[in-house]
Amino acid sequence: MAKEDLIEVKFRLFDGTDIGPNKYNPSTTIGSLKEFIVNQWPQDRENAPKTIHDMKLINAGKILENNQTLVESRVLVAELPGGIITMHVVVQPPLSDRNNDKLADNLPKKSRCACSIM
Template sequence: MAVEELIDLKFRLADGTDIGPSKYSPSTTVGSLKEKIITQWPQDKENGPKTVNDVKLINAGKILENNRTLDESRLPAGEVPGGVITMHVVVRPPVLDKNNGKLHDDSPKKNRCTCSIL
């Protein structure tokens, strides 16, 4: 039986700090990676993600889907032997309710466009 080759990943936050690197199985889902990011989010950072839906993982210009595995996401694992793959982490900011001035974390957005420049 062949030994499963683990993928070495680190997660780059918007301010340039990293979470990781750590090794993951190719069968690990993107959703479970996001859960790990939430639990390991630096305590000194403001506006940390609350749920998996608040986090977007970007690798090689593609936003990765929660239900897909690392293997299905076609990470360039074989192209960098012994190297670490860096994924960018984008956190959805909380939304301010215009009516009462309170923050809404899970309000649906319609007809809105946002950009993130990394």
């Protein structure tokens, strides 16, 4: 594969810092990119994803699916000859944590007054 065929991508984290840029084969899957991000995540940052399922990659307003390749995801390459594509990384808590938060919201508040005004 020629060097010109590679796609240069950087990943923008929630705090504005970047991972990359690095060059990838157009047949690279989004899941592989997420694995790279998990391994390269800065150690001093909070909210680090533990698995590829704890994050979403967004490019041009579209959430990218793990099983798709860069080409299948229609990453806009032609519009940026020699340019770097920025994908935004959104970290989401695991589903089990979200369920615990909902349960906590449904519990009665202990600070409520139990008085009746007549």
